[in-house]
Amino acid sequence: MKTCLKIVLMIAASALNIKAINLVDYFLPMEPQGPMVSEGIWGDANVLPRDINNGLEDSTVENWCYWDGSIVESDDGRFHIYASRWTQTMSHSEGWHLGSKGMHASSDHIMGPYEDHGLVYPQWMDGLGHNVSGLRMHDGRYAVVTSEVTTGEVFVAESPDGPFELLGQIKWDANGFEPGLARYNKNGRMSNVRILLRPDGRYMLIGRSTAVMISDDGILGPYKIMNDRVYKPYPELPQTKNEDPTIWCSDGIYHIVYNHWPSKTSHHFSSEDGLTDWKYRGIAFKKEETKIFKYTDGTINDWQYIERPAAYVDPKTGHVTHFIFSVIDVGKGKDRANDNHASKIVVVPFDGEAFDRDMQAIVHAEQKGN
Structure with missing residues (x-):
């Protein structure tokens, strides 16, 4: 079925005299x-x-395993990663849901190395947090979001270095849709939350379901569910076991990439308004087929699991320049306490200018074809 879908996309692109978008083609060494x-x-x-100086890692695994995260640039030109960490005395399976805490690191260079500055909000629940990400709010303040092991909270600070204080829990409105699109039915928690600033002044949120949610009333919401899962109109795609969506807007087009974890395959969708008509753009990357962790000298790191992608959009150019990924060297069940396996955050450069140029060509050709 996947092969058939790929053929259909290629035929459609050929009929419009354009090339299909393959996100993986734009990653750089x-x-x-x-x-x-x-x-x-x-x-x-x-x-x-x-390169142990790329991204964020404890190279001798004396203290921490790292996961999640997003990059935020501060006014002084520093780059900040807000992510999660747990002690290496826990296995991966224990660490992510029992010991995960929100943390902050910074670097003078977007590629790293990033220095761990400790917990983001140690005064709240001893720093408990997972699915941690950061962003700049419409008013310029810094925000850190956590979910999965927490209900779904936002912490804010005037400075990227804190102190971060709890602003509150994220509110949501089913808006006629199934409430499970916003949070787990079993415990009421939100999961995989990513929040995006829209140019119209609103906030846009997606979680594990990939359903788009919009707030007209600030970063805490209430967020109204605006649609169902973006992949639901495509029965050829897996309809379960999808996770880790990331969202960004570049050159006026909105994008979602999410991961189907059993097949280690990430899928790419785009929309012109970020609310409607989400079109499937094909496989973003597939672990067994594409190698995106390639160095300029030709060395390739073949990480066993590649998860939690996050796009960094340069505020000066409006193009994606880098992606970050959470990676682990072995199967998650093989990363045990006090061993020689761990996880880290890797930063990979991306040719966002070429990607946006080609994406615009495809969209314009589709509009002309209609």
Whole structure:
């Protein structure tokens, strides 16, 4: 069925005299920020040698495993990652839901290395947090969002370095849709929350379901559910076990990428207004077929799991320049306490200018064809 869908997309693109978009084609090789290292660091052979100065990692796994995250640039030109971490004395399976806490790191260079500055909001629930991400609000303040192991909270600060204080829980309005599109039915928590600033002054939220939610009343909502799962009109695509959606807007077009975790395949959708007519654009990347962690010297790191993608849109150009990913060197059940396996956050450059140019060509051709 997937092959048939791919053929249909290719035929449609050919009829419009345009090429199909493949997100993976726009990832660029990573320039090492330091020596490529093999000795004295954690990881199986598939992720060695690697640049331990790329992104955020505890290379000797003395303290932390890292996950989640997004990049925010501050007014002084520094780059900040707001993410989650847990002690390496826990296995991955224990750590992400029992020991995960919101943390902050910064770097003078978007690729890293990022310095861990500790917990973002240690005064609240001892820093409890997962699915952690950060953003700048419409009023310029910094916000950090957590969900999955918490109900769905927003913390705010005037400075990227904090102190971050609890603003409140995210509110939502089913708006006639099934409430499970907003949160888990079993415990009422939101999951995989990502919040995007829209140019019209509203806030846009997606969670695990990929349903778009809009707030006219600030970052806490209430967010109205505006549609069902973006993949629902495409029965050829897996309708369950999807997670980790990320959302961004570049060059006036909205994009969603989410992961089907059993097949380790991420899918790409786009919309001109971010609310309606979400079109399937094909496979964004597939772990077994595409290698996106390639260095400028040709070295490839073949991470076992590639999850939690987040796009960084340069506010000066409006194009995506980098993606970050949460990665682990072995199957999650094989990462145990106090061993030589762990997870980290990797930053990969992306040719967003070319991507947006080609995306605009496709959209214009589709409009002409209609």
